[in-house]
Amino acid sequence: MIEIEHLTRRYGPRAVVDDVSLTVQQGEIVALVGTSGSGKTTLLRMINRLIEPSSGRVRIGGTDTATLPPHQLRRRIGYAIQGHGLFPHRSVAQNIATVPRLLGWDRARIEARVDELLDLFQLPPAEFRNRRPQELSGGQQQRVGVARALAARPELLLMDEPFGALDPVIRAQAQQDLRRIQRELGTTLLLVTHDMTEAMFLAHRIAVMDHGRLLQCAPAREILTRPASPLVQALAGETARPFHLLSLSQVADLAQPGHAEGPPITPDTSLRDALAQCLWSGRDALPVKGGGVVTLAALRRAAAGAVPR
Numbered sequence: 574m575i576e577i578e579h580l581t582r583r584y585g586p587r588a589v590v591d592d593v594s595l596t597v598q599q600g601e602i603v604a605l606v607g608t609s610g611s612g613k614t615t616l617l618r619m620i621n622r623l624i625e626p627s628s629g630r631v632r633i634g635g636t637d638t639a640t641l642p643p644h645q646l647r648r649r650i651g652y653a654i655q656g657h658g659l660f661p662h663r664s665v666a667q668n669i670a671t672v673p674r675l676l677g678w679d680r681a682r683i684e685a686r687v688d689e690l691l692d693l694f695q696l697p698p699a700e701f702r703n704r705r706p707q708e709l710s711g712g713q714q715q716r717v718g719v720a721r722a723l724a725a726r727p728e729l730l731l732m733d734e735p736f737g738a739l740d741p742v743i744r745a746q747a748q749q750d751l752r753r754i755q756r757e758l759g760t761t762l763l764l765v766t767h768d769m770t771e772a773m774f775l776a777h778r779i780a781v782m783d784h785g786r787l788l789q790c791a792p793a794r795e796i797l798t799r800p801a802s803p804l805v806q807a808l809a810g811e812t813a814r815p816f817h818l819l820s821l822s823q824v825a826d827l828a829q830p831g832h833a834e835g836p837p838i839t840p841d842t843s844l845r846d847a848l849a850q851c852l853w854s855g856r857d858a859l860p861v862k863g864g865g866v867v868t869l870a871a872l873r874r875a876a877a878g879a880v881p882r
């Protein structure tokens with residue numbers, strides 16, 4: 574668990590992070606979103622003390638981070654940034670092994686961990702272990718960056734726009750990978766993103782910042798249906814709101830008995846994709862694999878904020 578208490582960072586008279594308090598539970602994903610320059614990166618970097626707070630406190634698993642030497646703290650916290658920050662002259666395996674080596678793990682344990690992570694990120698170890706970062710695609714480099722951040726099984730992973738540079742297809746894949754891996758490992762994750770769709774897909778709660786202040790921290794559905802202020806509403810994207818709401822639920826949540834023509838849709842498809850299929854194929858209902866249907870009428874109700882099930 575991370576407890577952020579009245580955290581403030583000033584540059585001169587100006588507080589760029591202003592009295593922010595936030596608790597993140599073990600295994601939870603919180604996405605930090607907000608206007609440009611609102612203090613998201615500064616808040617993230619105060620957690621691993623790449624930036625020192627002017628006042629306030631961060632506790633990780635009950636320990637006040639100010640009581641630990643920063644280098645020791647950083648070995649307990651994974652950190653992944655846009656552009657990956659891989660060491661160009663080191664192999665993939667050496668990059669991933671960075672923190673385990675600093676922690677003095679023995680060679681066999683490090684090698685086993687590197688291969689385990691490469692497998693987890695679907696990069697076959699025999700093929701990728703000895704490559705240099707420049708011999709990888711952008712998406713592969715990004716996965717190695719996250720694997721490196723996770724290498725020493727950190728209790729907490731901080732990510733700053735980790736998928737910002739990826740094209741939409743690889744980005745969607747990277748988001749799915751991250752969600753799967755986070756579930757498998759149970760890592761607590763704090764993520765800065767500019768992409769509200771990404772925040773909604775990944776996060777249990779979304780923290781919205783503006784001018785250094787935390788305006789609201791709540792599950793996506795609440796941010797969309799009960800924004801704390803007009804600015805939160807604007808940041809959540811007013812025109813995209815129905816589509817965001819649909820993206821939060823799956824066909825399985827809305828399926829009802831019945832029969833419909835055409836190719837079936839799988840129960841784990843998002844309602845947003847189901848709507849797209851209805852519109853594109855001109856159908857009023859889609860059959861669901863395994864039985865039942867999802868109807869355009871039900872999708873419309875869900876898009877207007879009705880909670881499925």
Ligand SMILES: Nc1ncnc2c1ncn2[C@@H]1O[C@H](COP(=O)(O)OP(=O)(O)OP(=O)(O)O)[C@@H](O)[C@H]1O
Binds near residue numbers: 607610611612615616
């Ligand atoms: N070293 C510094 N000295 C003075 N001001 C700084 C310094 N670092 C950051 N700032 C200011 O602090 C504010 C918050 O910056 P920060 O990078 O945390 O914002 P952000 O929300 O991550 O922005 P973006 O979304 O544009 O990446 C900005 O106005 C920035 O100009």
